[in-house]
Amino acid sequence: MTAPIRLWDKGAPLDALVHSFTVGDDPTLDLALVPHDCIASAAHARTLHKAGLLSASDLTALLSGLREIHAAALAGRFTISPEQEDGHTAIEAALTAALGDAGRRIHAGRSRNDQVAAAMRLYLRSEVLRVHERVSSLIDAILARIDADGAIPLPGYTHMQPAMPSSIGQWLAAHAEALLDELSAALDVLRRLDTCPLGTGAGFGVALPLDRGFTAALLGFSRVQRSAPDVQNRRGRFELLAARLAADCGAVVEKFAWDALLYSAPEYGFLSLPESLTTGSSIMPQKRNPDVVELLRARAARLRARPAELEWIIAKLPSSYHRDLQLTKEPVIRAVHDIGEMLTVAREVVLRFEIHPERIAAAMRPELYATDAAYERVRGGAPFREAYLDVAKSLRDGTFRPPTQSASAIRPDLVAPDQLAAMREELQALRQQAGEWAARFAKAEQAALHDPAP
Amino acid sequence: MTAPIRLWDKGAPLDALVHSFTVGDDPTLDLALVPHDCIASAAHARTLHKAGLLSASDLTALLSGLREIHAAALAGRFTISPEQEDGHTAIEAALTAALGDAGRRIHAGRSRNDQVAAAMRLYLRSEVLRVHERVSSLIDAILARIDADGAIPLPGYTHMQPAMPSSIGQWLAAHAEALLDELSAALDVLRRLDTCPLGTGAGFGVALPLDRGFTAALLGFSRVQRSAPDVQNRRGRFELLAARLAADCGAVVEKFAWDALLYSAPEYGFLSLPESLTTGSSIMPQKRNPDVVELLRARAARLRARPAELEWIIAKLPSSYHRDLQLTKEPVIRAVHDIGEMLTVAREVVLRFEIHPERIAAAMRPELYATDAAYERVRGGAPFREAYLDVAKSLRDGTFRPPTQSASAIRPDLVAPDQLAAMREELQALRQQAGEWAARFAKAEQAALHDPAP
Amino acid sequence: MTAPIRLWDKGAPLDALVHSFTVGDDPTLDLALVPHDCIASAAHARTLHKAGLLSASDLTALLSGLREIHAAALAGRFTISPEQEDGHTAIEAALTAALGDAGRRIHAGRSRNDQVAAAMRLYLRSEVLRVHERVSSLIDAILARIDADGAIPLPGYTHMQPAMPSSIGQWLAAHAEALLDELSAALDVLRRLDTCPLGTGAGFGVALPLDRGFTAALLGFSRVQRSAPDVQNRRGRFELLAARLAADCGAVVEKFAWDALLYSAPEYGFLSLPESLTTGSSIMPQKRNPDVVELLRARAARLRARPAELEWIIAKLPSSYHRDLQLTKEPVIRAVHDIGEMLTVAREVVLRFEIHPERIAAAMRPELYATDAAYERVRGGAPFREAYLDVAKSLRDGTFRPPTQSASAIRPDLVAPDQLAAMREELQALRQQAGEWAARFAKAEQAALHDPAP
């Protein structure tokens, strides 16, 4: 957040107030959208040319102008002034300044309404792919850690009470499985995003002979978003899908972070965090604090406010465009930024926490094996409820002995090699699917912007 | 909600208080899960038998007992007493009462933790299919209405200001498109739900030689949910997917309801609601009130609190089972019930609202055609920004004339026949996919419960 | 929640569907409002009589009829049929059935809109007082526990790392202080609720010479809610104040519950919960689970969804009455019911947890005194930052020794007697204020319903 300027607090004149109020943070936020807008604009220009509404030389000029803005934006050299209000206007202004009339022709057949929807759609799909990539890396780290330390035992808890034997591997694998499911979810989001809004204008279509399927194909979309009002009705809802994905990934990280905080509390002492991931206290000289992991938990909590923010803004509005929709940009931009940071940091925590097997061993008390003992009786033919009562009695009267484990015993506390293999295979498959989307997008976007005018 | 009993207010003894507090509304809520629990229990019993842990005669007895409970539950004859606490206990109690030792054997190799997860998974997939069906019916109604009245004009608004020409068809088609996307989303949810949690016990696996793949196949699942802790870590998250689906469908209905309320306000007068969908006032004799449509909007608003409720309950907990998870049942049961009711009522509104073309015609003012006029100039070669300024000037000085429409003119305000055809085709394809899921589930569940013991 | 009837699922006729959809759960929910509606109706009848719009004999008859309904409702004998739709109609119907024309006169000068607002206002103020009482009882229990065990040491944690010496008393007193602040908040809510909506009709006033100040005084309100549209505009907002109060009290209970769960985990072992507050496992014979405390945490989480539900329903609506507002009743009724149960159960936990001083003693490691050691140096004249570095060094090189405690030493880890006295005094003062409100309400309501007609 930029420091509040508080025009309203200083008796600024009305037009400055109104301008600042309506522009909001767009000049900053839109920087994230500018490169995508350039690509969408290039596709739009090509479509205008195909429809005979833009000459070959104007197209060539516009493409070259858009490439320059694209490069400047990626390099952090493109700026949007408060007077320009938003990135879309800034691009058109830059084109017109550079090219004259050609610049004044680019907005034919579109409105800021479908322009921003298109730029946002491209932005979202690229960010969802980035989240996919980061989640995949985090799973890699978890699987590597299971390879290294998976067989180290760990008490399994329910109700925060020791319940049954478990292992470092079984604990970590659960988080990896949850993340694999989020990779699937990310692909579902990509499928939902895969329609092109360009050519729907302000929300009621455009009375020009634009080939919308051509535009969609140029941008690597599978199909057009057919209904023009639908494009505006659903502003914010695609953002919501991405923000929920971020929050859901955050929820997995949060649970891991809570576990790490508990297990590294001195009372548990199963794990500890290296100095690089802890900080000191301003008043207590003896302390090393797990701030990084606490902030993973806190960021996950905060992330949940982003989809809520989006829903508040878009809910309970009649059909079509309302200016309210302007506010849908910030929450999703922040959400995908935050989850990227969190996944990267979480990966470091997964790779670097230290395990203290001796503290764990002391915690693997005999009672953890009570259920196994009941099952031993079940394997011998006893009805489960009888076996259960029997073991309970032996625990109460102090005669309980954990069953001795034969080599052939079933060990549900360990991650079975075939589970690990299946996870790796699934990760591989999901990564490949994401890779195919990424390749399709990259190829189309490269061509839309950089291919010479036909 | 049942009327509050308020034991706490009447000085009840501690054990009654604690019992009532921990049991909560489970005896009522679990009625929705009992039929699904019977089916899952039948599959579990077959798996125990396959593992040699249950005799053929015990299996036969259990299956017969489960069939009886299943039938009683469907007929509304099965009850859960507060002493039994929940449906899982009530089923086991009924089996044990009827069958003795065989009943005491059914809980071997499972815990209430995986039992409830399995029953809920079956419940959710059946409810998601039901939502799919209701959404499909609502789309049918919209498409039928477009067939009948789609070409009737309607002003298109942005910022609630008349903007461009539109039509009844274009307005309605946007909602149908949004609903088609929710049908896709529902199928995504089904895919996410498609793993079997049985055999993971309390959250750390089961030391018995149970063939989890066999159980999964019996219940029509594509695969097992591999990780045992993951099953408990994600309690509430599958419910969240279904609750979000309900809320998202609700959001489409909400937007349509808002439109209907506006357009049937006397100031617009484009539509009216038939007497069967309006009610009277307790104080104003002249009024007919659109309560039904207002309640569609309000129910959609309320629906958004259900995923939030779920997230509050499951968020910020360390791994594994906590009793907190008990509270995840109610919000999703209410969410799917509410959206079912809403979709049914919305369908009636779509089919029955009356259109007042004469009121609409009066609202189709010339200014709606200003953009078309600008595009006419663009087709003639003018840069868009010039055309735009030109038309703006003609509007200001009163010389504006709407362009005359030739037969060959592009009419983006109408739903093109190929859009309608594409929507019907997409609906058909989505319905068929849902049908395949439904058939798979029905066949498996029928066999799991009713096939004779091997 | 009553079991879903699912008319919509069974092809019920339209009018049954619409009726069920619009009536919702009102016949059950309104039972909580009926006694309050009777009292408000009695005051309204007296006001009609004062205005010359109701004869003395009609008033006498109505008062007697309302007393009967009031008594029946309190005894659980009054029912609302689905045909009557809501409690307000049921009361009028019962009066008309019993009294004929007199019953038909009671609705003059009011609308269901101000009638329900008045009944809800009376309900809310009585429930807020009940919450006040339960919170006070919980504070009593905490203070009693501090008296008994406050001096027992406890490690003080920050970042879940041992930080400084603390005590059972200091830990518990923090929760009592937070609850004292909620008692203040409850009184603030009472002040906000203290305006009478009767006499504002459907939202634009009533063209009858009703003395609104008289009605307000009869019901024990300090003043009228002046603006008629404001009464409808703020439907749901008074409910929101009460629901937030419930959620805020829940948040205090939640933090205490989390602490109790941690401290009673075997790794901490500072506390344990008695058998009466724990339950067994369906699969693990050795376990006692802290379900009651987990459910305190979960209920607190769930409570936060109630204000959110209210806000979703009332947000983003234009002025005046909309049928949406009907849905504002349930969330607040559930919220105040739930917090009542939680406060009662939390009190039992506070009174009954057992303390294990030997486990605590083992956890009071020397490093907890590092800050004290730094302060000792500060008292000797060292700049704090130097003292801090000095102690940090002694900890690193193993030469650290906790400062010996003289009898005169400052002991911030203990609850000072004057803090305890101040808390008791504050509690006493807040209780007295609540008592004055309660007495005012009781006296007015008793007179409004039971005084003979003038």
Next chain:
Amino acid sequence: MTAPIRLWDKGAPLDALVHSFTVGDDPTLDLALVPHDCIASAAHARTLHKAGLLSASDLTALLSGLREIHAAALAGRFTISPEQEDGHTAIEAALTAALGDAGRRIHAGRSRNDQVAAAMRLYLRSEVLRVHERVSSLIDAILARIDADGAIPLPGYTHMQPAMPSSIGQWLAAHAEALLDELSAALDVLRRLDTCPLGTGAGFGVALPLDRGFTAALLGFSRVQRSAPDVQNRRGRFELLAARLAADCGAVVEKFAWDALLYSAPEYGFLSLPESLTTGSSIMPQKRNPDVVELLRARAARLRARPAELEWIIAKLPSSYHRDLQLTKEPVIRAVHDIGEMLTVAREVVLRFEIHPERIAAAMRPELYATDAAYERVRGGAPFREAYLDVAKSLRDGTFRPPTQSASAIRPDLVAPDQLAAMREELQALRQQAGEWAARFAKAEQAALHDPAP
């Protein structure tokens, strides 16, 4: 929001990543807190001196240093480097750089934990007063508008259907009444904020003889926040009170904005917005769009996400300080900034909308008087239900005539002079109370920072 730096995306080294992740936006956000921290630090220094822990010359030096930082911060000249992490560290660093050992003595007897709580408490009370002032100004504007145009009629709607006669004054007065209630709420928040957290250290008190009552009095607080752990337990909850206040004020503005949008839609045409408060379209030359009012609605919606964000961060944590609490600053800083802007803009809308009495007159149809007609019969002795049915019949058969209005008739549709007078009186009283708080704070803060050392 500053443009995302995305260290995590560029393979930055671990310590840079961790630093950036833990520091977050604090260097920007804390600028809002620095002036308040200086004042609290001055009071803390005076308390250290009183305790004999700081010499008179060190105190004099520290006060002078703090005055300089305070002035620099107000002038926008104080900066916080990312290395310094937060404002508290930056202040201490600046003092130490300027004063040497004296700077190193300021942190004795406090922790960043109580330091930030104190700075935030001062910030919040000053911002709550600012909100109070802006709300008061908005009420002024509404009352002025009622004076000017209050008697102009307006249809009164329920269910968005014309219901009864109303007026511009009655419509506006409802919003003013709601805002008056928020002024009360703001004073309640000030009372809740009125305790001093300084002297509680990291959360378990300070073993130095600090006179906490002296510090509290220096800062203009009525009392100390007694319990040290309570200070950390309730981090975020004071912020929540302020954020809810902002959201609640926003909700009033939202309802007014919705009304203004509806009434200025051409179908209603009752109002219009001046050019200074509307903007043009990028594609439709004829349009003037009410963006300002739409953004008031959207900002109000967004504001509701701030308390939710706060609650997510602070919920479900055990007692005492966790690093999670760092994230509580941003949502409340944004909330109070946003509501300030909104209230200022809303005031302009209230003062500047134009009224079109002729359009309103056309909408004042006879049926609006149906309830009045029924009441006329009631005044003549008819039971209300009979009168109601009678009027309903006359409306159906076309014989209905509005009652003629005598000069003496009751006119609930107008704002009565005594209502207006009562509102002005209430506003005056509330303003005076706020003024007394403001004066108390200003005097204390001025003295704490600027009085010479004793």
